[in-house]
Amino acid sequence: MARATQAIINLHALRENYQLAKKCAANSRAYAVIKANAYGHGVLPVANALSAMADGFAVACIEEALELRQGGILLPILVLEGAMDEQECQVALDLDLELVVHQSQQVRWLDNKLGSLRIWIKVDSGMHRLGFAGTEVPALVSELRNMACVSQVQLLSHFACADEVGHPFNEQQLQQIQILSPMKLPWSMSNSAAILSMPEAHGDLVRPGLMLFGASPLSGRAAGDLQLANVMTLQSRVIALHAIGAGESVGYGQAFVAKQDTSIAVVAIGYGDGYPRSARPGTPVVIAGQECPLVGRVSMDMITVDVSRCQVKLGDTATLWGVGLSVDEVAKCCATLSYELFCQLTQRVKFQYLGR
Ligand SMILES: Cc1ncc(COP(=O)(O)O)c(C=O)c1O
Secondary structure, eight states, rough: OOOOOEEEEEEEHHHHHHHHHHHHHTSSSEEEEEEHHHTTOOOHHHHHHTTTTTEEEESSSSSHHHHHHHOOOOSOEETTOOSHHHHHHHHHHHOOOEEOOSSHHHHHHHTTOOOEEEEEEBBBOOOEEEEEBBGGGHHHHHHHHHHHHHEEEEOOOOSTTTOOOOOOOOHHHHHHTTTTTGGGGOOEEOOHHHHHOGGGGGOEEEEEEEEGTTOOOTTTTTTTTOOOOOOOEEEEEEEEEEEOTOOEEEEEGHHHHEEEEEEEEEESSSTTTTHHHHHHTTTTEEETTTEEEEEOOOOOSSSEEEOTTSOTTTTTEEEEBBBBBOHHHHHHHHHHHHHHHHEEEEEETTEEEOOO
């Protein structure tokens, strides 16, 4: 029997989540953000599943856009970090991509090119990661409009604190974009969190990422309460069961020492699959439908779970997150976010797609 570690991806739920983003931002187009291998979910199956309904896609870099075009995706593709060199500008023209420009060198690379690129000027509205200051935008717009390869100029920015509803910095950042509204350019500002909580920030294009994958983008809000449907369920199986006595230890470093007689289930998943080594003792694992606590250290290929209070047998299915166990809750136990848990799954995990 093959190693049982698998991620089951519910593409029907993915489509429902995209529709929810569209419903929240009914007057905006929505490009599904599928960078980093669609947040670890598999970029081509995800893109294909959304192709019939999405307005377009957004990725981080040209390589990711190329993978989509080579996979037969014809919809608009926005490259969020823009070109990394002049050659990539030509690739963007050849592949009919939409490019962000966030620094002046990227503008210079467009000199003397021919074609019809849709350009998004990244405006630094306060995050101070990428982008031009608002005061630089009017001159830049004129310059870009005079270029032979530019067919459209639009504005794009990104929130630093949108996950915290009502954070004063959200309004401050939005104001920085609103100052530019006399230019009457199409604009895009909203990630998942702002789609769900800041209708005034929806603009002409929204950029849903995490919410498509069914995890909550808002701190303190459960995905279910936001009507998000679970997409990924990460599963494996119990490959060994042990009864240990009080005072006996489990795993590397003797990190868990039993206080009383304890039943331990060994599940075939570890940091070699992307299950985080930082998962603290007590992180929930659902085995045969029962929630049980992780004990001891996460190894490369295995974890150990205290199943003393549960009915568990060899071969039972263990859910690490997904249906019946919120990825956001597991992420909290690992001092991280669902974004990172999704992205760090390794190639050893087998992916199975439902609802293609
Ligand atoms: C520029 C940009 N827009 C949109 C998104 C999507 O954000 P989220 O996954 O929080 O919806 C990201 C993700 O990091 C991003 O970098």
